[in-house]
Amino acid sequence: MDNLYLLIKYYQKKVNADEKLLVENWLSESGSNQKKYEQYIEIWNASNKVKALKNISYEAEWEQIKSKAKIKRISFKKTYGFWLRIAAVIALMLGSYWILQDKLFEQKYLMVQNDSRDELKVITLEDGTKVTLNYQANLYYPKRFKKKSREVKLEGNAFFSVAKNKEKPFSIETEMTLIEVLGTSFDVRAGQKKTAVTVATGKVRVSNKSNKNVFVELIPNEQAIHEGDEIQKNKVKGDNYFSWKTGTFRFKDHSLTEVMEILERRFHFNHHFENEDLKLRELTADLNGETLDDIIEIIQISCQVRINLKSNQLIISENE
Amino acid sequence: MRIQDIISKAFKEHYAPLILYALKWVKDEDIAKDMVQTVFINLLERSDEGIIKDYRAYLFQSVRNQCINKLKKSSGKTDQLEESQIKEHGYFNDPIEEAEFESYVFNLIDKLPPATKNIFKLNRFEGLSNQEIADKLNISKRTVELQISNALKFLREKLFDQDNQNSTYSQFLFLLF
CATH class of the missing domain: 1.10.10 (Arc Repressor Mutant, subunit A)
Structure with a gap:
């Protein structure tokens, strides 16, 4: 067959009767002709599909990919030297935990979980960093850190006391947020839809994982709220962001709603107000290491309410 | 060899067939390119060095997942998106090999x-x-x-x-x- 284009016309059913006969005779001559025909058609179809590649530019597109990739890196300037003595609190509050889909990650990292309501779990990492896990927190960490960085991942609430090492920045990755620090201590609450980061002392950079251009730097008593694509920075009052760990609570004109939310982080209960007015009652008290029963009694007296504890639920009602 | 050089090499080798492979699911050329580029971006961002033994298998699987997720998101359908999306073909049972064949046709042209x-x-x-x-x-x-x-x-x-x-x-x- 000299005119291979005839085979294409045959494939496209554009042949006339004579041409059709010509092709079919050729095809029936041998199995190898049949095979060749199939190969030509294969090439014909493939050569049309590959038009998708006609404008491809390997170099330009590779550069584009590289520039889009957020390669984790943080530069530490000399002004960060005072970090030795600083501590930061980072609180990331979220609804639910995310599932790590990355099997490779799971292979390489160890995971530790605190499933106890009553006890905190303390892990010491390879570099001496101490991590205190609150109830239901998961920490993923490598047995040995990489040469130039210390990277961990967190779900839930934990307190970090990071060993100082200027050469190896410490970073915590959560579902949506990246937290970068040098050597300090801070508290992290990690969830899925919303992230709140609060710093007590020190300086911490909080960025959107999916767009590193969105970031804030926090100094003491500042809080970042990461929700959707935005990170907002606010001032915060009080030091109760540590309380779940220290057992120290400083309430000053806190509403009962605020008080309950803060206490929940340490005692892991749910609460319910019998009526709306009760939420606005205010509490001023310094508490240090009291049990939940003691605290309930203090609140009952100070706020003129009744509190019943039933299977992990606090019911707050009017003191009749 | 630095990890980025390894990925760069894998890019040169597999980029074209990966785009053709993505086109078996998503019919738009720009979306197909986007799917493949996302896989490479993710690969660069991952810093678990030395874990991926077989880049070819890893890349095609990732592009496939990326495309299927994209289709799930845009159509809401989840069931009929597996291999049945890819039409049966005379020579190639394996859509990866078919994509590589097509890419080779492009080079030969x-x-x-x-x-x-x-x-x-x-x-x-x-x-x-x-x-x-x-x-x-x-x-x-x-x-x-x-x-x-x-x-x-x-x-x-x-x-x-x-x-x-x-x-x-x-x-x-x-x-x-």
Whole structure:
């Protein structure tokens, strides 16, 4: 067959009767002709599909990919030297935990979980960093850190006391947020839809994982709220962001709603107000290491309410 | 070798077939490119060095997942998106091998003699009819057909011909005969 284009016309059913006969005779001559025909058609179809590649530019597109990739890196300037003595609190509050889909990650990292309501779990990492896990927190960490960085991942609430090492920045990755620090201590609450980061002392950079251009730097008593694509920075009052760990609570004109939310982080209960007015009652008290029963009694007296504890639920009602 | 150099090498080797592979799910060329680029971006951002043993398998699997997720998101359907999306094909049971074959066809088209290449591309890439090509280049329609015929002959010999000792696509000879 000299005119291979005839085979294409045959494939496209554009042949006339004579041409059709010509092709079919050729095809029936041998199995190898049949095979060749199939190969030509294969090439014909493939050569049309590959038009998708006609404008491809390997170099330009590779550069584009590289520039889009957020390669984790943080530069530490000399002004960060005072970090030795600083501590930061980072609180990331979220609804639910995310599932790590990355099997490779799971292979390489160890995971530790605190499933106890009553006890905190303390892990010491390879570099001496101490991590205190609150109830239901998961920490993923490598047995040995990489040469130039210390990277961990967190779900839930934990307190970090990071060993100082200027050469190896410490970073915590959560579902949506990246937290970068040098050597300090801070508290992290990690969830899925919303992230709140609060710093007590020190300086911490909080960025959107999916767009590193969105970031804030926090100094003491500042809080970042990461929700959707935005990170907002606010001032915060009080030091109760540590309380779940220290057992120290400083309430000053806190509403009962605020008080309950803060206490929940340490005692892991749910609460319910019998009526709306009760939420606005205010509490001023310094508490240090009291049990939940003691605290309930203090609140009952100070706020003129009744509190019943039933299977992990606090019911707050009017003191009749 | 730095991890980025390894990924860069994998990019050069697999980028074109990966785009063609993505096109088996998503029909839009830009979306297909986007899917593949996302996989490479993720790969660069991951810093678990030395874990991926087989980049070819990893990349095709990732592109496949990326495309299926994209389709799930845009259609809301989840069930019928697996392999059944890919049409049955004469030669290739494996869509990855098919994509690699197509990519090789693309490379070979570039090796056609210039006049033949031009005419073949006008037909296959630009979708011009043979009459349109003839008019455009001020040649006869018969010449256009002859050049396309030459192109097909050249490509088939390079791709499939066992007797052709220069056949550079030897890995497919196993598969096809």
